[in-house]
Amino acid sequence: MIDKHISPSKSQHSQADTVVDELVTAIHQHRIAPGTKLGEDDLAEIFGVSRTIIRASLQALAHQQLVEIKRNRGAFVVQPSIREAHEVFEARALLEPGLANRAAERATANDIQLLQRHIEEEHAALAEGDRGKALHLSGLFHIEIARIANHATIAGFIEALIARSSLIIALYWRRESALCEKHAHHALLDALANQQGQAAEELMKSHLVDLHSALDLRERPKPARTLKEALGG
Amino acid sequence: MIDKHISPSKSQHSQADTVVDELVTAIHQHRIAPGTKLGEDDLAEIFGVSRTIIRASLQALAHQQLVEIKRNRGAFVVQPSIREAHEVFEARALLEPGLANRAAERATANDIQLLQRHIEEEHAALAEGDRGKALHLSGLFHIEIARIANHATIAGFIEALIARSSLIIALYWRRESALCEKHAHHALLDALANQQGQAAEELMKSHLVDLHSALDLRERPKPARTLKEALGG
DNA sequence: GGACACAATATTGTATACAACTTTGCGCTC
DNA sequence: GAGCGCAAAGTTGTATACAATATTGTGTCC
Numbered sequence: 335m336i337d338k339h340i341s342p343s344k345s346q347h348s349q350a351d352t353v354v355d356e357l358v359t360a361i362h363q364h365r366i367a368p369g370t371k372l373g374e375d376d377l378a379e380i381f382g383v384s385r386t387i388i389r390a391s392l393q394a395l396a397h398q399q400l401v402e403i404k405r406n407r408g409a410f411v412v413q414p415s416i417r418e419a420h421e422v423f424e425a426r427a428l429l430e431p432g433l434a435n436r437a438a439e440r441a442t443a444n445d446i447q448l449l450q451r452h453i454e455e456e457h458a459a460l461a462e463g464d465r466g467k468a469l470h471l472s473g474l475f476h477i478e479i480a481r482i483a484n485h486a487t488i489a490g491f492i493e494a495l496i497a498r499s500s501l502i503i504a505l506y507w508r509r510e511s512a513l514c515e516k517h518a519h520h521a522l523l524d525a526l527a528n529q530q531g532q533a534a535e536e537l538m539k540s541h542l543v544d545l546h547s548a549l550d551l552r553e554r555p556k557p558a559r560t561l562k563e564a565l566g567g
Numbered sequence: 568m569i570d571k572h573i574s575p576s577k578s579q580h581s582q583a584d585t586v587v588d589e590l591v592t593a594i595h596q597h598r599i600a601p602g603t604k605l606g607e608d609d610l611a612e613i614f615g616v617s618r619t620i621i622r623a624s625l626q627a628l629a630h631q632q633l634v635e636i637k638r639n640r641g642a643f644v645v646q647p648s649i650r651e652a653h654e655v656f657e658a659r660a661l662l663e664p665g666l667a668n669r670a671a672e673r674a675t676a677n678d679i680q681l682l683q684r685h686i687e688e689e690h691a692a693l694a695e696g697d698r699g700k701a702l703h704l705s706g707l708f709h710i711e712i713a714r715i716a717n718h719a720t721i722a723g724f725i726e727a728l729i730a731r732s733s734l735i736i737a738l739y740w741r742r743e744s745a746l747c748e749k750h751a752h753h754a755l756l757d758a759l760a761n762q763q764g765q766a767a768e769e770l771m772k773s774h775l776v777d778l779h780s781a782l783d784l785r786e787r788p789k790p791a792r793t794l795k796e797a798l799g800g
Numbered sequence: 801g802g803a804c805a806c807a808a809t810a811t812t813g814t815a816t817a818c819a820a821c822t823t824t825g826c827g828c829t830c
Numbered sequence: 831g832a833g834c835g836c837a838a839a840g841t842t843g844t845a846t847a848c849a850a851t852a853t854t855g856t857g858t859c860c
Contacts, residue, residue, distance in 0.1 A: 349813090349814085385815085386813085390623075390626060405821090408841070418719070421721070428661075428665070487658050495720075618812090619843085619846090622813090639850080
């Protein structure tokens with residue numbers, strides 16, 4: 335579902351792609367917590383395919399750095415460290431503003447409409463109280479901008495970064511700060527619609543700074559799922 | 568061999584990693600041309616493992632965008648388009664100068680020595696007339712700098728970009744321009760050794776511009792391996 | 801003689817079976 | 831009763847067998 339936009343001719347999808355999409359979405363929506371073990375037999379039964387397919391899917395997720403495969407131990411949803419959290423948002427701050435600028439120059443009416451719809455869905459999800467879904471859609475908004483900027487290579491990087499951002503937010507978001515992306519995304523949309531590249535760039539930059547500073551990245555990884563991993567180390 | 572530096576705890580290597588390393592190196596060194604088909608049975612026999620391992624390896628390479636897997640058709644070494652070539656070098660120009668700056672601030676004497684050795688090997692390879700090997704080592708030089716900069720996330724991106732750069736150079740390098748990375752790399756090393764961040768950043772930037780402009784990116788993909796692909800389109 | 805249709809071949813996609821390793825649980829010793 | 835060692839169970843790693851699809855070769859019809 336996600337790399338459909340980025341990698342052009344991947345329409346020829348295998349069963350593994352379906353599994354990957356399901357898992358990616360579930361992780362994005364925080365329905366699977368960081369640290370969870372993804373057993374092959376379990377997944378094979380759930381999805382009704384053989385372990386061969388599951389293995390390919392898990393390897394794909396490992397390449398995206400969403401899960402970590404420990405040899406002879408299995409696959410686990412990664413728990414990004416504080417350090418990685420900083421890295422990811424630094425990298426985003428480095429890449430995304432420029433992309434927003436490019437996107438403003440290239441966005442068609444169609445693109446704007448699509449983004450508009452994204453924001454509305456995000457809004458609706460939040461109204462329903464489904465924070466996970468809202469966050470997922472918020473990520474798709476950023477990915478869409480990268481796509482509009484028409485720089486597939488960097489867009490691919492952004493996709494990977496946003497996927498990891500989702501995990502980071504799951505781990506380090508502090509409740510106090512409200513999820514007020516609504517304003518930021520709306521302002522961005524306006525700038526894009528009016529082809530104000532410089533404005534879009536600045537908005538994106540400050541938006542990312544806001545996100546980064548809304549994380550609680552002090553020395554203390556939050557509780558993990560498997561207590562063994564949380565305690566024994 | 569390559570991601571050993573980037574991904575910290577990947578020392579637990581499976582047979583697939585060996586195959587991947589061999590193929591990556593071979594592609595980097597231009598011993599396998601862009602467009603070549605990588606048949607599963609052939610590789611399985613060559614490496615003395617089952618197709619299972621080969622498949623995992625090819626999927627890994629596909630994720631690195633070094634090969635393209637066409638469903639029911641097989642895996643082929645990718646032939647980057649002119650457009651992708653531009654994208655890759657644009658992305659490198661965006662990321663690597665900053666990394667060089669960071670690296671200058673952090674490089675230890677050990678790091679410098681390691682880079683020094685890299686340059687010497689590169690030099691030696693060129694003296695022997697082994698352009699492929701020299702190019703491979705040249706890539707490792709850049710990857711090493713990314714590693715020294717101590718930003719694993721961006722370093723990972725750089726790694727992917729350099730891998731693709733190798734293919735791009737294989738396709739679009741123009742013979743006229745000499746492979747004179749020697750000076751650029753040596754100057755970079757000096758700047759790093761003396762902790763001159765700003766200088767390193769500028770040197771890296773112009774080095775990449777040089778590389779980019781040494782490519783012949785006019786509208787004309789060079790001859791492909793399979794004539795069918797080259798002619799029928 | 802050229803073009804199309806069909807059969808034969810080869811290659812990839814998927815499932816299953818077996819091997820290797822890790823973890824868990826039990827029993828023994830001290 | 832605590833700690834160690836070994837056996838059993840469970841999970842992952844790898845190889846092989848079978849199914850599905852693409853490619854190639856051959857024959858026939860016009």
